[in-house]
Amino acid sequence: MRQIIKLLISVAILAAVFSSGLAAAHGKVSLESDICMRNISGSMVHLSTYQPQHDPEAEYCTEIPKEGETLWVLDLVDQALRDMPIVIKIVRGSGQALSDTIATLYSNSHSDGIIKGEFNLDGGEYTLFVTGEGVPPLQYEYPLRIQMTDYKEAFFSAIPYIIAFLLIALFTDKLLKRRQIQH
Incomplete structure (x- = not known):
């Protein structure tokens, strides 16, 4: 016994x-170890995505569970990024298989460091590009997977x-x- x-x-x-x-x-880790954080030359950006119609409290990064309306928030962590124009582009595909540009957003005024918007995407793979149009330009890349099982x-x-x-x-x-x- x-x-x-x-x-x-x-x-x-x-x-x-x-x-x-x-x-x-996702929300309980430090900025340095957060998978949604991108860092180039000391300038950091953070992406958060939400689908409040499915789960009002859930925060996602690049693995978005359902297709349809998705709210996104881009935090420009560093002051240098807040002072330059930012271009956000969503492209169908990932890696070498990029194809159609789905949406492009230009933001010149973001002194608070926050840019937000929404997209309505079908299931599949996409890439979200964030470009800080400075000298030199800073480009961050987020591969998005919509309603795909990992x-x-x-x-x-x-x-x-x-x-x-x-x-x-x-x-x-x-x-x-x-x-x-x-x-």
Whole structure:
């Protein structure tokens, strides 16, 4: 009986350790480690996207769960960027497969460091380019994935649960075999 209790405690500890990383949210990290932050020559920008019609409290970056209306906010962290014209362009495709320009926004007045807007995109891959028209120009790039399943991320987030299930199955099997031997 002691071994069973030790076993269950071990499984619970393993499940807690492996699943603790899943609770980290986008909004709870430092600027330097935020995946939505881009830094070129010491000038930083931060992108946040929202779909309040689906989840009013969720904040996304480049993985947007549903197609349709998406609000975006670009934070110009550094003063140098706030003083120069900014061009924001959304292009269909990513990497070498860029094609149609979906939307272009020119912003000359953003002294508060915030530029916001919205886009309505179908599912697929897009790239959002942010260009600070200074000398030299600064270009930031955000690959956007709209309503696309990231199977790699889904697989890695399921691993702790698969391990816990396999451990429970293994220990249950050993326990049942042990009882058969005793009877």
